[in-house]
Amino acid sequence: MSEHFNYIFMKLINFIFILILMTLPIIAVRYDVLTLHNNIPEQSLTEWTEEMFLAITAGSFLFIGFTDTKHHHGFILISAFFFCMLIRELDSFFDNAVFHGFWVYPAIITAITALYYSTQKRENTLNTLYLFVKDKNFPILCIGLAIIFVFSRLFGMDVFWHQVMGSDFQRIVKNIAEETTELLGYTIIIYAAVNYVFSFNNKKSII
Template structure:
């Protein structure tokens, strides 16, 4: 089996995996609406899935920060960004636990702490961010963020669905449209984040191999 054929096969398998992956948001929302018969409230399988995916995403970038100290400060900052989004998604939890709108305080503390920590080694952080945006997974990550922050918000606008359904307007339809696309965005982001782990882990292995070869050649 040639290297080219292996590469094509692996990419085809990856494509099949993506096809399966993008069905999960639909299956999750269907389970909420058709099996649990809910209106996709704050406490639903869909919302829990979004929070789990965000936890995996933030944890992935935190893990990369410990793979190699060269990446540490930069990926702490990136991880904190997704932890802030997670805190925002947990707003109802904080509303019930403390008071309405409390989520903003832990989010601000997380952001400021990460920013302060990252600027302690500005060159390290800048180099890491350069490698981060240069990585082939960055456009995929951006697509996921765009779906969450722009597409799902516009597609889920209540005024739009009022115009579509007029007097037959049902909030559940709006919720399905918005939450399905939002969960799709989080799924894409998590896919990119996990692939970042493989990418930077391979980069470290290559660097170690190069260093080892240089030492052997010098010896």
């Protein structure tokens, strides 16, 4: 009886944590728009939060890769995917530091290097990817990616907001809608990634 109660209690705590976590996109966007009075530019709390979440996500899978040699190659590949996303988010930094569109080159180098490295032990990589997609956190991760790659892009299309607001079109409204949903996606991704680290370590300790 007490075991069931503890399980339910922990799930309720987790639910409350999720509720709090879901406020982060709103807090970041509200701070940018209402406190800093900006148009959510590349250098904003919202963008910095997205980049930080991506860095933690990539680092989480990199951590597993370096602490478990059995699944090293596979998690290096997974980590590289999110590092490529991070490089893309840092496009403004690379534009100012080097030249416009430079982000493509470090992203390609990262992707090719990780793909080449992962093929050195194909069975290791395949087994890791199998465990990765089999984990309960994988669908949550996919939802976050879908929000970033599909929902936020479609929801933030200029043509849609021009049709909605007509002559009263204000870019800040469009930016708020797009950046809030995009940060929501990154929030879901970091939740899934951190949970995956704990889940993976628990399975290791059992084994």
